[in-house]
Amino acid sequence: MENASARNLWGDFLDAHLEFASQEAPKVIHFCDNEKDADECAALVCKEIKRATTHSLKGLQLRNERLPKIGDFYVVTDWNGNAKCVIRTTSVKLTPYFSIREEHARKEGEGDKSLDYWKKTHWDYYTRELTQLGAGPTDSMIVVFEEFEMLYKK
Numbered sequence: 001m002e003n004a005s006a007r008n009l010w011g012d013f014l015d016a017h018l019e020f021a022s023q024e025a026p027k028v029i030h031f032c033d034n035e036k037d038a039d040e041c042a043a044l045v046c047k048e049i050k051r052a053t054t055h056s057l058k059g060l061q062l063r064n065e066r067l068p069k070i071g072d073f074y075v076v077t078d079w080n081g082n083a084k085c086v087i088r089t090t091s092v093k094l095t096p097y098f099s100i101r102e103e104h105a106r107k108e109g110e111g112d113k114s115l116d117y118w119k120k121t122h123w124d125y126y127t128r129e130l131t132q133l134g135a136g137p138t139d140s141m142i143v144v145f146e147e148f149e150m151l152y153k154k
Contacts, residue, residue, distance in 0.1 A: 001025045001026075001028060001075075003028050003075075003077065003081050003083065005077065005081060005082050005083040006028040006075040006077060006081070006083040007025075008083065009075055009083035009084075009085075009086065009152070009154065010025060010026060010075055010083075010086065012152070012154075013086045013151065013152040016152065017151070017152070020073075023073060026072070026073035026074050026075050026086070027072070027073075027074050027075075028074070028075045028077060028081075028083075029074050029075070029076060029077070030042065030076065030077045030078060030079055030081075031045075031050075031053060031076070032125070033125065033128060033129065034079070035079035035080075038078060038079040039078045039079055040110075041110065042076050042077065042078045042084045042085070043084075044109050044110065045076050045084070045085055045087060045150055046076075046084050046085045046150065046153045048150050049109040050108060050109035050110065051107050051108075051109060051147060051148060051149070051150075052104065052107035052108050052109075052145060052146060052147045052148065053108065053146050053148075054100070054104070054108065054122060054143045054144065054145050054146070055068070055143065055144040055146065056126050056129060056130060056137065056141060056142075056143055056144075057094065057141070057142040057143060057144055058130060058133075058135055058141060058142075059126070059129045059130060059133060060144065062130075062133040062134075062135065063133070067092065067144060068089050068092050068144065068146045069089065069092060070089055070090060070091065070092060071088065071089060072088065072089040073086060073087070073088050073151075074086070074087050074088075074089075074148075083154070084153060084154065085150050085151075085152060085153035085154070086150075086151045086152040086153075087148040087149065087150050087151060088148060088149055088151055089146055089147070089148050090147050090148055090149050091145075091146070091147040092144060092145070092146050092147075093144075093145045094142050094143070094144055094145075095142065095143060095145060096139075096140050096141070096142060096143070097122075097126075097137070097138070097139055097140065097141050097142075097143050098139045098140060100115070100118065100119070100122075100143065100145070101115065102114070102115045104118065104145055105117065105118035107147060122143075123137060126141075
């Protein structure tokens, strides 16, 4: 793990949770593609308001990233790489974008937690993400709805 802040937080987590001592070092992530949203999402995760995220399957495929799986650990940072908390994936579901419902938006915990807010912000994000990869979002595209639990924070 190159990020010293994340490495230190992971070490503190392992000291407090020896049952995970054999786990490989987790992936270090921040949410979103801009500082304001990344910092806000990290804070929401630490407060256990944000308990899910949604990836575009096409984006993961075009970046050659593997699907998240139950049991994955992550160190969540703010935009500047300051480690904020450790999370673990509890559920992964593939579904068409048009099938996302209010319950999904509430679990993501962003904005006013409404489906309208979720659809607007995610459509805008997927447009930015996929355009950079030579593609674009569609209403029928598959998204990866990942739920997680926050296990440890500073």
